[in-house]
Amino acid sequence: MEFANKEYFLLLLLLIPYVIWYLMYRKKTEPTVRLSDTHAYRFAARSWKVTLMPIQLLLRLAIFVLLVLILARPQTHNSWKNKSVEGIDIMMAMDVSGSMLAEDLKPNRIEAAKQVAAEFIAGRPNDNIGLTIFAGEAFTQCPMTTDHASVLNLLRGVRTDLATRGLIEDGTAIGMGLANAVSRLKDSKAKSKVVILLTDGSNNRGDLSPMTSAEIAKSLGIRVYTIGVGTNKVAPYPMPVAGGVQYVNIPVEIDSKTLSEIAAATDGGFYRATNNRELQNIYREIDKLEKSKLNVTQFSKRYEAYQPFALAACLLLLLELLLRLTIFRKLP
Structure with a gap:
């Protein structure tokens, strides 16, 4: 497989500042409950929802990578030679x-x-x-x-x-x-x-x-x-x-x-x-x-091969929206 528009792979560099921003500022956007003393909760275990919350980041990163691959136009390697x-x-x-x-x-x-x-x-x-x-x-x-x-x-x-x-x-x-x-x-x-x-x-x-x-x-x-x-x-x-x-x-x-x-x-x-x-x-x-x-x-035809990437991106996007509106839903 080859890509017709390889220059779009430069967009993958945007993942670096996004990951840095997510790690540095995500806590500021999370809802909190003010308590006079949190000493009683110092040994409390983290819930499974909190443990799995980073999966949203991974899903968004995967969706972005798949979109870049689609823009790069993956094609089967068929040509005269x-x-x-x-x-x-x-x-x-x-x-x-x-x-x-x-x-x-x-x-x-x-x-x-x-x-x-x-x-x-x-x-x-x-x-x-x-x-x-x-x-x-x-x-x-x-x-x-x-x-x-x-x-x-x-x-x-x-x-x-x-x-x-x-x-x-x-x-x-x-x-x-x-x-x-x-x-x-x-x-x-x-x-x-x-x-x-x-x-x-x-x-x-x-x-x-x-x-x-x-x-x-x-x-x-x-x-x-x-x-x-x-x-x-x-x-x-x-x-x-x-x-x-x-x-x-x-x-x-x-x-x-x-x-x-x-x-x-x-x-x-x-x-x-x-x-x-x-x-x-x-x-x-x-x-x-x-x-x-x-x-x-030798001659063979050239076919666009973006369809599997587009299907995977759609499925991951739906999964991310579903998780955000259900399991990881945040109350104002």
């Missing part, structure tokens, strides 16, 4: 074609990929991370950002039914997915620019071949790490039928040759994940990438 952190720029390109529903990974390929990707994102808080999804076509699900809460939220919303709903063409456009991710990195100033491309098939759609996209990535200094996800032969795939789901075995057609060539051309790496643990280990290995300086601009 720039800072340098260690990080790299990463675009994650994820296959969302219908075959990603195969259940050779648990619960299925797409959910396993999302879970491991979420853990990867959470473990790299200083990186600029974005998300591209592709099937027969590709588009950016989330541009690069350090706001990882937004990335994770959009990642959770990734589904494989985009093609069945007619939103994009089904298939596997690896070249288009890679090109989309590369386009988001082309203006990056980071020393390390990386694409992590995950797919379970071979390129069969799109206007760009995977190797053409790889050459573009290479020319821009972008390393591509490719991951082929799925078992080596066949995988169980849920087929909807009347009244339920029937599982059929579909062949696994991962173009390992093309994926390894993409990785080799860009000084990246090619990995195969046939189960959940292997997929986790792959992301851990990629997590060891070098880091570079990254300038981050």
Whole structure:
């Protein structure tokens, strides 16, 4: 918390003469009873009202301090600020074609990929991370950002039914997915620019071949790490039928040759994940990438925070008035 008008704190100096005045002159204003001889009262105990009477002074001092704090305008400390952190720029390109529903990974390929990707994102808080999804076509699900809460939220919303709903063409456009991710990195100033491309098939759609996209990535200094996800032969795939789901075995057609060539051309790496643990280990290995300086601009709103002080001042004022008119009431 910070104060916009700190000069009002000088008013607190007025407390000193007030306390001195109260201690020196308060007895002159207190009512007294004249007696010819007070010898009989020399051992009389002080009443609890007399003992507690200084509480009025403390309440008035507290009220004055709270009023000064309100005048000083307390505010939450929220503003634009720039800072340098260690990080790299990463675009994650994820296959969302219908075959990603195969259940050779648990619960299925797409959910396993999302879970491991979420853990990867959470473990790299200083990186600029974005998300591209592709099937027969590709588009950016989330541009690069350090706001990882937004990335994770959009990642959770990734589904494989985009093609069945007619939103994009089904298939596997690896070249288009890679090109989309590369386009988001082309203006990056980071020393390390990386694409992590995950797919379970071979390129069969799109206007760009995977190797053409790889050459573009290479020319821009972008390393591509490719991951082929799925078992080596066949995988169980849920087929909807009347009244339920029937599982059929579909062949696994991962173009390992093309994926390894993409990785080799860009000084990246090619990995195969046939189960959940292997997929986790792959992301851990990629997590060891070098880091570079990254300038981050953070923004948050500024809020006035006088309300708690004003409420406390009102309550103390009411308490002081109540005590003065009841327990500490003085008769003329």
